[in-house]
Amino acid sequence: MDAIRTEALTKHYRVGFWRPRPYVALDALTLRVGRGDVFGFLGPNGAGKTTTLKLLLQLIYPTSGRADVLGRPVGDVDVRRRIGYLPENPCFYDYLTAEELLEYFASLFGYGPAERRRRVAALLDEVGIGAERRLQLRKFSKGMLQRVGIAQAVINDPEVVFFDEPMSGLDPLGRREIRELVLRMRDRGATVFFSSHVLSDAEALCSRVAILAHGRLVGSGALSDMAAFQVRGWELVVNNLTPAALEHARSLGRIARADALGGSRYALELPLSTPPERILADLAAHGAQPVSLNPLRETLEDFYLRHIAAAPTDRGLGAA
Amino acid sequence: MRIIGHVALNVFKESVRDKVLYNLVVFAVLLIAVSYLLGQLTAGQDVKIIKDLGLAAIATFGLLIAVFIGIGLVWKEVERRSIYSLLSKPIRRHEFVLGKYAGLGLTLLVNVAIMTVAFYAVLAYMNTQFPENVRAAWPAPATDPGMLRAVALVFVELLLVTAIALFFSTFSGPFLAAALTFGLWIIGHFNADLRNFEAVVDSRAAAYAARALYYVLPNFAAFDVKTQVVYALPVPASYVAMTALYGVVYIAMLLTGSVMIFARRDFK
Numbered sequence: 001m002d003a004i005r006t007e008a009l010t011k012h013y014r015v016g017f018w019r020p021r022p023y024v025a026l027d028a029l030t031l032r033v034g035r036g037d038v039f040g041f042l043g044p045n046g047a048g049k050t051t052t053l054k055l056l057l058q059l060i061y062p063t064s065g066r067a068d069v070l071g072r073p074v075g076d077v078d079v080r081r082r083i084g085y086l087p088e089n090p091c092f093y094d095y096l097t098a099e100e101l102l103e104y105f106a107s108l109f110g111y112g113p114a115e116r117r118r119r120v121a122a123l124l125d126e127v128g129i130g131a132e133r134r135l136q137l138r139k140f141s142k143g144m145l146q147r148v149g150i151a152q153a154v155i156n157d158p159e160v161v162f163f164d165e166p167m168s169g170l171d172p173l174g175r176r177e178i179r180e181l182v183l184r185m186r187d188r189g190a191t192v193f194f195s196s197h198v199l200s201d202a203e204a205l206c207s208r209v210a211i212l213a214h215g216r217l218v219g220s221g222a223l224s225d226m227a228a229f230q231v232r233g234w235e236l237v238v239n240n241l242t243p244a245a246l247e248h249a250r251s252l253g254r255i256a257r258a259d260a261l262g263g264s265r266y267a268l269e270l271p272l273s274t275p276p277e278r279i280l281a282d283l284a285a286h287g288a289q290p291v292s293l294n295p296l297r298e299t300l301e302d303f304y305l306r307h308i309a310a311a312p313t314d315r316g317l318g319a320a
Numbered sequence: 321m322r323i324i325g326h327v328a329l330n331v332f333k334e335s336v337r338d339k340v341l342y343n344l345v346v347f348a349v350l351l352i353a354v355s356y357l358l359g360q361l362t363a364g365q366d367v368k369i370i371k372d373l374g375l376a377a378i379a380t381f382g383l384l385i386a387v388f389i390g391i392g393l394v395w396k397e398v399e400r401r402s403i404y405s406l407l408s409k410p411i412r413r414h415e416f417v418l419g420k421y422a423g424l425g426l427t428l429l430v431n432v433a434i435m436t437v438a439f440y441a442v443l444a445y446m447n448t449q450f451p452e453n454v455r456a457a458w459p460a461p462a463t464d465p466g467m468l469r470a471v472a473l474v475f476v477e478l479l480l481v482t483a484i485a486l487f488f489s490t491f492s493g494p495f496l497a498a499a500l501t502f503g504l505w506i507i508g509h510f511n512a513d514l515r516n517f518e519a520v521v522d523s524r525a526a527a528y529a530a531r532a533l534y535y536v537l538p539n540f541a542a543f544d545v546k547t548q549v550v551y552a553l554p555v556p557a558s559y560v561a562m563t564a565l566y567g568v569v570y571i572a573m574l575l576t577g578s579v580m581i582f583a584r585r586d587f588k
């Protein structure tokens with residue numbers, strides 16, 4: 001059984017006051033997410049990621065199509081006992097303390113007082129909220145609220161958890177903690193479905209991704225299998241590269257591009273045709289000192305730009 | 321029911337934390353100050369004026385709470401987006417709406433109860449300030465329990481106002497909801513004019529339309545027996561019961577409407 005399954009899921013909004021026109025927020029999305037997957041749902045702002053998440057949680061209703069979570073239609077209250085959700089830029093009741101908020105949410109799952117206290121204390125420890133747990137949420141920073149948001153999303157040990165831009169607004173330490181949490185959830189057997197517009201988040205975590213642009217699915221599968229993200233060359237940064245050594249390597253067709261970074265330091269683009277260690281050895285023999293070597297691949301931004309340029313930009317339904 | 325209770329308690333907690341109950345302090349200060357001033361200025365009418373003022377203040381403070389919190393019950397949750405995480409929990413949309421309503425009902429109950437206790441306390445004190453012969457001339461004793469009938473109907477009226485505010489707030493913004501709620505409250509207090517509209521217009525169509533409105537719009541005037549209880553005129557228990565029943569039926573219809581609208585709403 002799939003954890004999440006959508007069939008031609010479509011959402012239109014009506015925009016404009018005097019003469020409302022339909023706007024296609026999501027266009028016939030068909031998606032399968034297996035149990036235990038960490039699934040990255042990628043796309044630029046406005047691609048339809050949040051719309052999809054809201055449809056999967058029945059915060060909005062589809063115009064057509066259907067969506068199932070854990071084999072049941074979305075909106076089934078029994079399913080909601082088994083899922084968690086972190087909205088984008090979460091906001092909560094600012095008059096409650098972190099502890100009270102989580103206790104309130106835990107009470108909706110029917111946990112008794114002792115069980116609530118145990119879960120809340122353990123979760124706040126896990127997301128790194130210490131003595132601040134007794135402060136009202138109005139005194140919390142954005143990063144702290146994000147942590148509370150994550151805690152409330154997993155308070156019921158969900159089998160499927162939806163994170164909408166979980167890294168948004170976090171510092172590097174916070175981002176790392178979220179990654180670790182996602183991996184812990186995966187190890188516990190949970191399915192994690194998270195949206196992001198940052199490819200590196202997905203690369204670090206996801207077994208599979210789907211990419212959305214203009215409300216349409218433009219790619220899906222394992223990132224490593226997706227042609228768009230295959231390595232297309234290498235970027236080598238070297239010191240002490242003499243003009244003669246550079247010319248020599250160029251003449252052998254081993255350097256596709258060379259950018260001078262000042263002095264004898266260069267950033268070189270190496271083609272995929274020659275193994276990079278051979279080129280490295282060759283340059284080192286001429287006295288060059290390698291600084292770094294990285295694979296070159298299309299970035300998510302390049303991918304977006306290509307698809308955004310290719311996709312029709314009109315998301316209306318024509319003369320409706 | 322358990323979920324509705326949790327949501328209701330959270331609404332009550334919000335009103336306490338947002339210092340809504342401070343109005344009680346204002347109410348107490350107002351009553352005590354007025355009774356003190358009256359003692360200096362008038363003779364004989366003091367207790368009646370305090371009764372008028374106290375009952376009117378209970379109704380007015382309650383009305384302000386019912387409208388201004390009532391219109392925010394749903395709107396605030398949507399506006400600050402706290403509804404996203406809440407509705408992703410195992411809670412049905414109708415439980416959310418009914419819980420919100422019950423929470424404000426509880427807030428109003430506590431408010432009205434405390435104001436009533438303070439009101440009777442001031443009257444009991446005033447009772448001690450007059451000799452037996454003056455007290456005997458009053459139409460009703462200072463702490464006449466009959467006034468509780470007026471308070472009970474004020475409370476049902478407040479529950480009705482809350483249901484109206486909640487209903488409007490399920491599909492409109494706070495300003496429109498407040499304007500519509502106050503509008504209905506005002507019309508509802510002058511409802512008798514609609515009933516007797518044919519006396520002032522010749523058009524039968526207009527008279528029928530006015531009569532239809534009379535039956536459709538809430539008849540708030542029916543809940544107002546404050547003058548009667550102050551003058552110790554009879555307010556039969558059956559009248560209180562029937563008016564309360566009318567209020568409950570009206571509330572049930574409004575809540576049904578609110579639940580139906582809210583159930584289909586998109587939270588963009």
